[in-house]
Amino acid sequence: MPEMSLTEARSRLADVIDEARVGHDPVFLTRRGRQVAAVIDADDLRQLLEAAEDLADIRAAQSAREEMAVSGESAVSLADLKAELGMA
Structure with a gap:
């Protein structure tokens, strides 16, 4: 470099x-x-920022899964979530 x-x-x-x-x-x-x-290069920077955002999302999802496993919570279905939010 x-x-x-x-x-x-x-x-x-x-x-x-x-x-x-x-x-x-x-x-x-x-x-x-x-x-x-x-x-x-601006395009290279955009790609790096997108990759960093993707990695942050993956880590957040992993953390949520680990938290659910520790607490014993189960996942909520999309249909249940929509109903809870009044979107059904």
């Missing part, structure tokens, strides 16, 4: 963006030798 200082990136912004966009490889920006930010 390429890395460059903020000063260099400032002077070559169009090149930095093109490198991230075309190469689909983030460009890490540094300040005093430490990575402080990254330039990443």
Whole structure:
């Protein structure tokens, strides 16, 4: 993964963006030798955010299943849920 200082990136912004966009490889920006930010292709970022949301949903579902198993609760059918919410 390429890395460059903020000063260099400032002077070559169009090149930095093109490198991230075309190469689909983030460009890490540094300040005093430490990575402080990254330039990443917008589509790549959207895919990462969607994947993170999917993973959060999977973890929440697993947690709910574990909680139900511990408490001894059973699942509610869709028909029962709709009836309870007045949607039947």
